[in-house]
Amino acid sequence: MSRYIEKAIRGDQSAFTFLLDRYWNEVFAFMLKRTENETDAEDITIETFSKAFDKIVAYNPEFQFNTWLIAIAKNVHIDQIRKRKRALFLDINDENDGLAYDVADPAPSPEDKLITEQNLSSLLHCIKQLKPHYQEVIQLRYFQELSYQEIADTLGEPLSNIKVKLLRAKKLLAEIIENKRK
Secondary structure, three states, rough: OOOHHHHHHOHHHHHHHHHHHHHHHHHHHHHHHHHHHHHHHHHHHHHHHHHHHHHHHOOOOOHHHHHHHHHHHHHHHHHHHHHHHHHHHHHHHHHHHHHHHHOOOOOHHHHHHHHHHHHHHHHHHHOOOOHHHHHHHHHHHHHHHOOOOHHHHHHHOHHHHHHHHHHHHHHHHHHHHHHHHH
16 A cells, blocks of 8 residues: 555555545545535545645654545534534624615626626636546536536546546646635
């Protein structure tokens, strides 16, 4: 196992795929027990592998790799719970402001439409900077709203490859967007 971890540290894509395949079910099952929600468990598992692969050079081989992944998953889950609590707190505080929202026209204003179109145009420009295979998975997942399995079937690739591609595509897209802001 350490051989694959060493390869992953050097950036070997096949090692990342092997590690994802090897540990995906274990991390997902663990999170499914904790969250009792498949969507949340999958989101947390994806984020866990994304963080683990980003920080794989920090992995300490004195510990089991799956233990390290589970620790990351627990932290991701705790962060998710905190975000939800903050959102709930804001919703509770805004309860009295509900009357003002009932008066406002829910349709987007021309300015809102323009901003949305500009943001979408900017996002599409950023997506076009990705390699074609990353553009394709982003397109299928977020614009055509296909599931991971549907994307795998469409592209004729293993599900684990699609998960890794989406993780990497989102990470690279976030970097492009961040660099554009600077």
